Amino acid sequence: MSGASHCGLLSLAILVLTTFVSPTSQRDLRMDENGLKTETFLSPKVEHEPGSVSNKYLYDIGFPKGHIAVKRFDAEVVDEAGHSVPLHQAYIHHWAVRRYYKPLGHHSNNDSTSTYKLAMNAGVCDSLPQYFGLGAETRQTDTHVPDPYGIEVGNPPEGYEDAWVLNLHTIDTRGTVDSLRCLECKCELYNVTVDGFGDPIGNVYTGGIRCCYDGVRCRLKDGYSSDVRKVYYMKYTVTYVDWNPSIVPVKIYIFDVADTLEWRESLQRHHCWIEYEVESCSGSTANEKCVDTKSVSVNLASGGDVIYAVAHQHIGGIGSTLYGEDGQTICSSFPIYGEGTEPGNEAGYIVGMTTCYPQPGSIKIVEGEMLTIASNYSTRLSHTGVMGMFYILVAEPLQKCNSTLQAQPEISETTVNPADDL
Incomplete structure (x- = not known):
């Protein structure tokens, strides 16, 4: 595998099946007098220790059902109590939500005979097929789609239904020797010589996604306890309307x-x-x-x-x-x-x-x-x-x-x- 192709660790065109989970049951649905609906979901939990990296692919996450027009998608990382987590505790390197299709009636995540079709955005990068996604800037970036426009979903090919996968890449920088270099994935601070595929990194590549893959840890300050475990979730809110010909x-x-x-x-x-x-x-x-x-x-x-x-x-x-x-x-x-x-x-x-x-x-x-x-x-x-x-x-x-x-x-x-x- 060439050095450049290791960007597949981030590329959502190469989704390695690291985690396959059912959607969380935690959701909240609200509707205003104009028919604008808002649903809030919690992703499956992600566990962190000081300095640790999590880069999970979480399948079958919760998402509004039916033929709809998405008008807004907002997200943030929260703790077990539902409190917002600051970036200097858990840095959001990136998150991306993408759409795929699974056969109707398929409910077993372990059924190896089932096949899936990938839904892509309009382009131009095949390696960036997400429908929604940002990074650390999530909380203060406007995502609303103005009227009369909408992002249409809920219209899968015949015999299939919509499903969604979340790629959430977070870095816990508590107690690290250099939080900026940790969140920039500086290789020397992660003490890795091979990437997530097991291939040698070499000396030319000094920092990036190849050095901060799922499960590795950034260097901690001397004496800092590494046993303080935290549990995080991505809390995301989808605002939408039922599809109609005026959209x-x-x-x-x-x-x-x-x-x-x-x-x-x-x-x-x-x-x-x-x-x-x-x-x-x-x-x-x-x-x-x-x-x-x-x-x-x-x-x-x-x-x-x-x-x-x-x-x-x-x-x-x-x-x-x-x-x-x-x-x-x-x-x-x-x-x-x-x-x-x-x-x-x-x-x-x-x-x-x-x-x-x-x-x-x-x-x-x-x-x-x-x-x-x-x-x-x-x-x-x-x-x-x-x-x-x-x-x-x-x-x-x-x-x-x-x-x-x-x-x-x-x-x-x-x-x-x-x-x-x-």
């Missing part, structure tokens, strides 16, 4: 600034490597010039109106911009850094990302248009395992929509066994 479906696109392109005959293949490194600037360089800008340009196969956009960055990020082919700014998204100690305002951490809600019809992407992503990081310090992604929601222009228009999800050509990679 305009949107397509989800996810771009990765670490994308590299390969042409095979007339087809373009995206290698989205998910993460990259940022080197520190030299001491002689003026501080205001200590910025690393990484960019990539990709074609969008289909067009439409942009109705939402947001970037994803790690600590050190100073903003990202998505440009159209003519140089027009589609969206600039900037990190919000915390200033206190309470959950959602942790000093030094990115606790939110600004979002863009263009007036419908004001920003259009034409079929085949070349888009450019530019991700900016401060280089006053070096950073490993950083990310530069952009999420956008695109809809057909309103004048072209009608009651029969539906945003059909992409379906993987591969049929898989629950005992294999999903």
Whole structure:
């Protein structure tokens, strides 16, 4: 396995079956007078010790049933008492919720004869097929989908039903010698020489997802007790309405600034490597010039109106911009850094990302248009395992929509066994 392919530890195109669980029974359903429904769920528990890493795939998680339009998806990590957990205790490296289809009537998680189909977002990265997902910025990032739009779910292929899997990657930084380097997955602090696949890491790769896989532990301060176990959950709230003909479906696109392109005959293949490194600037360089800008340009196969956009960055990020082919700014998204100690305002951490809600019809992407992503990081310090992604929601222009228009999800050509990679 090549070094770059180890990004599959993070890539949701390679879902190793580490945990297969039934959905939690803890849920709360509410509905307002306008028919807007809100359901709150708790994921299965995740256990942590100081310095430990958990990167679990939790299958069959709770999700609203029926043919619906998702209007918002909010999440956070809580403890056993339901209290919000601060990032300086349990850092959310990332979470992602993706959709798959399982045969109707299938209820046994251990039935090796059952097959599943993968539901993909609209692209462009096959390695990022999630419908929803963020990271440490979760609590202060707006996720609402404005009217009359919605993310359509609950319309699986005949003979199948919707199911959902959560990938939750958290790092418990209590008592660690260097919490920043631990959450950036600096290899030397994890004392690992092989990655989660058992392959040698080597000396070139100094930090990132390959060094902080499920079950490893970051170095603790001398004398710090490692026996203090904590139990966490991801608490997530889905806001939605029942599907109706007046709703305009949107397509989800996810771009990765670490994308590299390969042409095979007339087809373009995206290698989205998910993460990259940022080197520190030299001491002689003026501080205001200590910025690393990484960019990539990709074609969008289909067009439409942009109705939402947001970037994803790690600590050190100073903003990202998505440009159209003519140089027009589609969206600039900037990190919000915390200033206190309470959950959602942790000093030094990115606790939110600004979002863009263009007036419908004001920003259009034409079929085949070349888009450019530019991700900016401060280089006053070096950073490993950083990310530069952009999420956008695109809809057909309103004048072209009608009651029969539906945003059909992409379906993987591969049929898989629950005992294999999903």
